[in-house]
Amino acid sequence: MRASGSTATFGGLAQFDPEPELDQKRPVHAKVLFGPFCLLPTQFLLREGDRPVPLGSRALEILIALLERRGELVSNQDLMARVWPNVFVEPANLTVHISALRRALRDGRDGHRFIVNIPGRGYCFVASVDVAGHEN
Secondary structure, X not given: OOOOOOOEEEOOEEEOOOOOOOOOOOOOOOEEEEOOEEEEHHHOEEEXXXXXXXXXXXXXXXXXXXXXXXXXXXXXHHHHHHHOOOOOOOHHHHHHHHHHHHHHHOOOXXXXXXXXXXXXXXXXXXXXXXXXXXXX
């Protein structure tokens, strides 16, 4: 399933676009809403209500990568290349950061399901997302 609708950019990549371009600029004030959370990618910040969610930069980068391709399988290799570019890391590093991300999101609790694992293949962001846009 490919997401349709809004296009936003995070981390220099076009989001929700089947052919992202690497040299696009981030929009000003873009935010992504899902469940009780609000991701402010230009600020590299995840909030729950008015409260910042304590999350490391690698877990945030994983979240952004999954949101960019919500509803699609993002391979373990793609995530590792995104989060640790030009560095070899053990797959266990990805697992550790996904676990931290799921804990921060309380994934699987209170009726909220955000990230699904396809064992040995990758992860998929499955929750509904609302993208608010480009304010100048």
